[in-house]
Amino acid sequence: MDIDQLRADTPAVAQLIHFNNAGAALMPxxxxxxxxxxxxxxxxxxxxxxxxxxxxxxxxxxxxxxxxxxxxxxxxxxxxxxxxxxxxxxxxxxxxxxxxxxxxxxxxxxxxxxxxxxxxxxxxxxxxxxxxxxxxxxxxxxxxxxxxxxxxxxxxxxxxxxxxxxxxxxxxxxxxxxxxxxxxxxxxxxxxxxxxxxxxxxxxxxxxxxxxxxxxxxxxxxxxxxxxxxxxxxxxxxxxxxxxxxxxxxxxxxxxxxxxxxxxxxxxxxxxxxxxxxxxxxQGIEPMWQRIQHLGEYLRLRLAEIRGVTPRDLGAQKSGIVTFTHDQRSAAQVQQWLAGQETRINVSISTFRSTLLDMQQRDLLEVSRASLHAYNTEAEIDTLIAALRRLPTI
Ligand SMILES: Cc1ncc(COP(=O)(O)O)c(C=O)c1O
Missing domain, CATH: 3.40.640.10 (Type I PLP-dependent aspartate aminotransferase-like (Major domain))
Structure with a gap:
């Protein structure tokens, strides 16, 4: 995939890191x-x-x-x-x-x-x-x-x-x-x-x-x-x-x-x-899917390195929607912290209200959701990880 072209077609990536593609992706x-x-x-x-x-x-x-x-x-x-x-x-x-x-x-x-x-x-x-x-x-x-x-x-x-x-x-x-x-x-x-x-x-x-x-x-x-x-x-x-x-x-x-x-x-x-x-x-749906899965796996691996952060995704096959919890901070605090970074990082919150059965089964009230698209990059994921590492804990 021509990632440079994908990003050139997506003006907002110059200003922010958008990991809310499962909410609403950036329009090309x-x-x-x-x-x-x-x-x-x-x-x-x-x-x-x-x-x-x-x-x-x-x-x-x-x-x-x-x-x-x-x-x-x-x-x-x-x-x-x-x-x-x-x-x-x-x-x-x-x-x-x-x-x-x-x-x-x-x-x-x-x-x-x-x-x-x-x-x-x-x-x-x-x-x-x-x-x-x-x-x-x-x-x-x-x-x-x-x-x-x-x-x-x-x-x-x-x-x-x-x-x-x-x-x-x-x-x-x-x-x-x-x-x-x-x-x-x-x-x-x-x-x-x-x-x-x-x-x-x-x-x-x-x-x-x-x-x-x-x-x-x-x-x-x-x-x-x-x-x-x-x-x-x-x-x-x-x-x-x-x-x-x-x-x-x-x-x-x-x-x-x-x-x-x-x-x-x-x-x-x-x-x-x-x-x-x-x-x-x-762009080709199959190459995009391969890239999204690759980015998702990379983010899950990196999240697992951070103390206090638990990746929450199940499944033999996972998608570009990556969820996690922080043991000291609510999803709203995580979202706010990331939005306040020098380069704004957009993530969202998924609560039990949208997937009640699953969240009840897993005893979760909310998760942070970073949903990746093909135009996202490993470098953006690294920036997210660095920002999460700096998140003040109690
Ligand atoms: C799995 C799933 N189904 C349905 C919907 C509803 O889509 P819309 O908001 O376009 O009605 C959503 C929206 O988040 C969703 O994630």
């Missing part, structure tokens, strides 16, 4: 340009007129996303964030009383809350797939759980918001297909970070966001729904983009995945997402 110049160009076009022409002029570019966003995850263009819906994309898929599923949803202990609270809501409203059951010795879902346990005919859905994140294991999603997908069970995959932290191929994984639905590892603008995300499934899922919400009114009594719903979208959207951000996908594809 082509993304910033795509967004600002469109805002300027809107200012010059009018919003609808600008969208009209860019209609082919907007279509190209779908083609690019489809290419990124090896899907078809008509299987992609562009939705304002990963959560709403996920909701649109989940709440369209015809789940009935007694139906079982299987998830992992690494599930994101934003997804777990809807399970609980449907447990309360419709009487579905939630079961958490036990973990294996590496902390990732146990495929043996999953196989056994799938013997229950009431299992209607497997739904889990590829990579949790607080890092941890990269789940064995291809094996989960194969088990789901063999059992005839739907598989909804939250690839929010995975898309842009690692290769994601919906054909290989065999998931029926997948969600992702723009602003994290894809490096797109905020307020954008997307949903993939397999073509064979799409028309049998009736979106929980409809509007005049997703459906058309045929008479005072009748409407028809679009047949493609855009039935999960709504009409009004931030066209500049959508084009920015498209630019981000093109940028990621041009």
């Amino acid at each position: 110049t082509p993304v910033i340009d795509a967004v600002t160009r469109h805002i300027q076009l809107e200012a010059r022409l009018g919003g609808y007129e600008a969208a009209g002029q860019q209609s082919q570019e907007v279509e190209n966003v779908y083609t690019a996303i489809a290419r990124l995850i090896n899907a078809r263009t008509d299987e992609i819906a562009v939705i304002e964030n990963a959560t709403r994309a996920w909701d649109m898929a989940f709440y369209s599923l015809p789940l009935r009383p007694g139906d079982v949803v299987l998830t992992s202990s690494t599930e994101y609270a934003g997804n777990y809350i809807p399970y609980l809501q449907l447990k309360q409203q419709r009487g579905i059951e939630i079961r958490v797939i036990p973990n294996d010795e590496h902390g990732q879902v146990s495929l043996t346990a999953l196989k056994a759980l799938l013997d229950d005919q009431r299992v209607a859905l497997i739904s889990l994140p590829v990579i949790a918001t607080n890092g941890g294991p990269v789940q064995p999603v291809e094996q989960v997908g194969a088990l789901a297909r063999a059992a005839g069970v739907l598989f909804l995959l939250d690839a929010c932290q995975a898309v842009g970070q690692m290769p994601i191929d919906v054909q290989k994984i065999g998931c029926h639905m997948l969600t992702a966001t723009s602003r994290k590892y894809l490096r797109g603008p905020r307020g954008m995300g997307f949903l993939y729904v397999e073509r064979a499934l799409c028309q049998s899922l009736e979106p929980a919400f409809l509007d005049l983009h997703a459906a058309s009114l045929q008479s005072a009594e009748q409407f028809t719903i679009r047949t493609d995945a855009r039935r999960f979208e709504n009409w009004e959207c931030n066209v500049a951000a959508k084009l920015g997402l498209g630019a981000a996908v093109h940028y990621a594809l041009a």
Whole structure:
């Protein structure tokens, strides 16, 4: 990879060290340009007129996303964030009383809350797939759980918001297909970070966001729904983009995945997402994944050298999201200390509120999270380590 070029495309790296890519990564110049160009076009022409002029570019966003995850263009819906994309898929599923949803202990609270809501409203059951010795879902346990005919859905994140294991999603997908069970995959932290191929994984639905590892603008995300499934899922919400009114009594719903979208959207951000996908594809997802994993391993090794710091990541395969605790300082104190360095260092905090099951199992309330992208460097990691070593202890 041409790291110098990656960094040249990322203006902010001259001023700060950004290790909050799992929160929102720094946008590269082509993304910033795509967004600002469109805002300027809107200012010059009018919003609808600008969208009209860019209609082919907007279509190209779908083609690019489809290419990124090896899907078809008509299987992609562009939705304002990963959560709403996920909701649109989940709440369209015809789940009935007694139906079982299987998830992992690494599930994101934003997804777990809807399970609980449907447990309360419709009487579905939630079961958490036990973990294996590496902390990732146990495929043996999953196989056994799938013997229950009431299992209607497997739904889990590829990579949790607080890092941890990269789940064995291809094996989960194969088990789901063999059992005839739907598989909804939250690839929010995975898309842009690692290769994601919906054909290989065999998931029926997948969600992702723009602003994290894809490096797109905020307020954008997307949903993939397999073509064979799409028309049998009736979106929980409809509007005049997703459906058309045929008479005072009748409407028809679009047949493609855009039935999960709504009409009004931030066209500049959508084009920015498209630019981000093109940028990621041009860098090569596999080399980026190799580099991110390498940087993650390097940071974990260096963290382990610091007295009082405990790396917290589990998993046979780990990602670029690196978490740790400090035995004398809270995650907020660590964050504040790093932000106050001569060269500001951005890290974030992951609390039990976003991954309750996992944090409870590991008896953790919070962790510091340093999430690395391919444009980060070993030198930046060394600066972080030096700053952590200087952190005043009690
Ligand atoms: C695993 C996971 N799923 C879903 C989301 C939600 O994404 P969004 O904020 O784009 O809705 C996040 C955000 O942190 C996440 O980490």
